Amino acid sequence: MNTVPQATRVRFAPSPTGFLHVGGARTALFSWLFARHTGGTFILRIEDTDFERSSDDMVAGILEGMRWLGMDWDEGPFYQSQRLEIYARTVARLIDSGHAYHCFCTREELESRRASAAEAGTVPRYDGRCRSIPQAEAAQRMAQGERAVVRFRVPREGVTTFQDAVFGPMEFANAELEDFVLLRSDGIPTYHLSVVADDLDMRMTHIIRGADHLSNTPKQVLLYHALGASLPVFAHLPLILGPDKTRLSKRHGATSVMAYKDMGIVPEAFRNFLALLGWSPGADAKQPNGPDREIFSTEELIRMFSLDGIAHSNAVFNNDKLAWYNTEYVRAYDPSLLLPLVEEEWRAVDYQPSRDREEILAAIALLQPRARSLKDFASAFLAYFGDRFAMDAAAVKKFLSDAEVRQMLAELGRQYAKLENFTEASTEELLRAFAAEKGIKAGALINGARVALTGQAVAPGLFAVMLYLGQQRVVSRLEAAASLTVE
RNA sequence: GGCGCUAUCGUCUAGGGGUUAGGACGUGAGAUUCUCAAUCUUAAAACACGGGUUCGAUUCCCGUUAGCGCUACCA
Numbered sequence: 001m002n003t004v005p006q007a008t009r010v011r012f013a014p015s016p017t018g019f020l021h022v023g024g025a026r027t028a029l030f031s032w033l034f035a036r037h038t039g040g041t042f043i044l045r046i047e048d049t050d051f052e053r054s055s056d057d058m059v060a061g062i063l064e065g066m067r068w069l070g071m072d073w074d075e076g077p078f079y080q081s082q083r084l085e086i087y088a089r090t091v092a093r094l095i096d097s098g099h100a101y102h103c104f105c106t107r108e109e110l111e112s113r114r115a116s117a118a119e120a121g122t123v124p125r126y127d128g129r130c131r132s133i134p135q136a137e138a139a140q141r142m143a144q145g146e147r148a149v150v151r152f153r154v155p156r157e158g159v160t161t162f163q164d165a166v167f168g169p170m171e172f173a174n175a176e177l178e179d180f181v182l183l184r185s186d187g188i189p190t191y192h193l194s195v196v197a198d199d200l201d202m203r204m205t206h207i208i209r210g211a212d213h214l215s216n217t218p219k220q221v222l223l224y225h226a227l228g229a230s231l232p233v234f235a236h237l238p239l240i241l242g243p244d245k246t247r248l249s250k251r252h253g254a255t256s257v258m259a260y261k262d263m264g265i266v267p268e269a270f271r272n273f274l275a276l277l278g279w280s281p282g283a284d285a286k287q288p289n290g291p292d293r294e295i296f297s298t299e300e301l302i303r304m305f306s307l308d309g310i311a312h313s314n315a316v317f318n319n320d321k322l323a324w325y326n327t328e329y330v331r332a333y334d335p336s337l338l339l340p341l342v343e344e345e346w347r348a349v350d351y352q353p354s355r356d357r358e359e360i361l362a363a364i365a366l367l368q369p370r371a372r373s374l375k376d377f378a379s380a381f382l383a384y385f386g387d388r389f390a391m392d393a394a395a396v397k398k399f400l401s402d403a404e405v406r407q408m409l410a411e412l413g414r415q416y417a418k419l420e421n422f423t424e425a426s427t428e429e430l431l432r433a434f435a436a437e438k439g440i441k442a443g444a445l446i447n448g449a450r451v452a453l454t455g456q457a458v459a460p461g462l463f464a465v466m467l468y469l470g471q472q473r474v475v476s477r478l479e480a481a482a483s484l485t486v487e
Numbered sequence: 488g489g490c491g492c493u494a495u496c497g498u499c500u501a502g503g504g505g506u507u508a509g510g511a512c513g514u515g516a517g518a519u520u521c522u523c524a525a526u527c528u529u530a531a532a533a534c535a536c537g538g539g540u541u542c543g544a545u546u547c548c549c550g551u552u553a554g555c556g557c558u559a560c561c562a
Contacts, residue, residue: 015562050561107560114559123489124558149560167492176490176558184560191562215491215557238493238555245554273499276511280500285510292501292510311500313493314555321499321512327524370525380524399522428521446521458523 008040008205012066012073013195015047016058019256020065022248022317023210023240026274030237031208032071033275033305043202044076049194051081065257069267070298078202080194087189090197090227091150091182095135099226100182102138102148103130125178126151150183152192152223160218165206165235165307172218180219192216196223204232208307211236211314235307238278239314248317264373265322266341268298269329273322275301278311295328327372335364345378354386359468366460366468383454384468395457396484399447406481408438408445409452413478422471424463431463452481 012028014020020028035042044066048054063077094100103126110126117124131153142148155174164170182193189197199207214236224231242252249255260270272295281304285292296304330338339361346353353360363384364377371377383389400406412434416422419430431449435442450459453474459465466474 013562017562047562053561103560110560118488121488125489147560151560170491172490178558181560186560188560190560195562210556211492212556213562216562236492241555243498247555276499278499282501285501287510290510294499294511311493315500316498318498318512324512370523372524376524395522443521450522456522458525459521460525462521 006205008035008038009043009203010035010040010206010208011043011045011076011199011202011204012071013045013047013198013209014062015050015053016055016062017050017053018058019061019258021255022257022274024062025065025069025257026240026277027208027210027237028066028071029069029271029274030279030305030310031206032073033302034206034208034235034307035074036302037305040205041074042072043078043204044073045078045198045202046076046080047191047194048079048081049188049191051188054081061256061258068261069257069271075202078198080189080198083194083198083201084188086201087183087194087197088187090193091189094152094182094223094226095150097226098153100150100152101131101135102133102142103151103179103181104133104138104141104146104148105130106147126180128179131179147185149181149185151179152182152219152226154179154219154222160221162217162221162231162234164214164217165233166238166310167211167214167236167312170214170217172215174218174222177219177222192219192223196220196227199232200224200227200229206233206235208235208237211238235310238311240277241314241316243316243319245314245316252317260322264345264375264378265326266329266333266374269326270322271298272296272301272329273325275305277315277317279305279309280311282309295325323372330371330373330376331368333368335361335368338364338368341374342377345374349378351378351382351388352386354388360385362468366464370458370460380456380458381454383456384465387473389455391451391455391484392457395451395455398457399444399451400481400484402448405440405444405448406484408434408440409448410479410482412445412449413475413481416471416478417475419471422467422474424467427466427474428463448481449478452484453477 010031012031014024014028032042034040046059046062048059059077066073091100095102113127114124130151138148154177158174159171160174160177161169161171180192181190183189217234217236221231240248242248244252257270261267275296276294281296284304285294287293342364355363363381367377367381367384371381380392412431415430415434416427419426431445432442435445446462447457450462450465451457453459453462453465453469469477
């Protein structure tokens, strides 16, 4: 076949029956990466033909999630609910060509037939009893007010085949397929019809979606054939599972991507993590000396992404690894780029730092080596951004429960007040001399001072903290240790 | 039940007819001593099972088992 290089057109087509969830986000990411890698077009289409379960809030939530992850789209969002004529036209064509027919069986009838089939132990498949109703008769019955769905006339014999870019050649016996519904009795299309009609209308070249659609694909292939269209490339993605290896769901906790934002995850970390769930850059990640690479910039991901690297087996979502990615990203950020994200966290908890921008950036740089998430800056590390901060009870108990130590810290504070050249070296020198004079281990004083100064048992090196905080704050916070009550 | 997909450390994965089966997360141990949720060193940890094919299978084929998916007037 003589193939003309064709610009790729790929879509992400979520159903707004829930927020953007992890699985959907991964599908979107792979589609987006593929479109960007191939220099093609990325299209967003909202599949809202299930009016009962779709809502505007969910659409907004999905768009928010897409933006958070930095996945921009070139066309859309298109809404299937606004494209009903296209589906009606498509169905009319299929009826005219004999590929589809009206079915007057009611839901109740179908259900009872399914039930008895189940009882008899046979396969509960639509028996095609309305297949032979002539079009004229069908038209007449509908004119009299009878409700009908439109079904696709699946060939009784033969096989339907297609090539999946991930799973390879696929073959399904037509006899396994039933005459599925294209148009519901209220005139709303079902998924199979709308997805094919739209993918055709929007000239999609690649259909990237979850493997849960693999078994649905032959039905759609049949539709393509019936419409005289050539097939797009199908690429099915293995699913993402929860820790118990069942399909990821609400039971497993956070399932909406925005929940991860709320946990203090930075979008780049989430994206990096997601990209390597079910896809691997293979040799591109190998380094001559040292471990394989795990951290990739967006540009690298786009450059390296290919359908070939997609795994065939399902993957378990690993929270620990996500947390590790987050840590790596949070620590690698330039403080000035991290600041806006931190500020968002502060707004969320209604916190206002009382230091100026330069100091805040310095504090962020000081804290980054120990931070794991954006949340750290909005809770544990607040003592660096202002004077309003909480004392961690466990830390106080561990290092400040001795009243004598608290008194010594206050006294140390008074000595610091008199220190002329307040530097890392001088503060350390003074503290160690003071400890020696008091006959106490320097470590005990250092640990106590850390808690007095930061409210936490975990902090950067104490004297770096002192230098950052400045003489005045160090003095007053140490002196305040004396009046601390420990239960 | 039928159909489909899948199977490498606990997890994510690399690899592929002959390898000490590689890396990452997590876990254990040790070091450091100014804390650790920091850092460094280090250890344990995998080819599901059974048959073929082959001089040789973890790799290819078949089967078994297990897991997942589909089997709607949901998508």
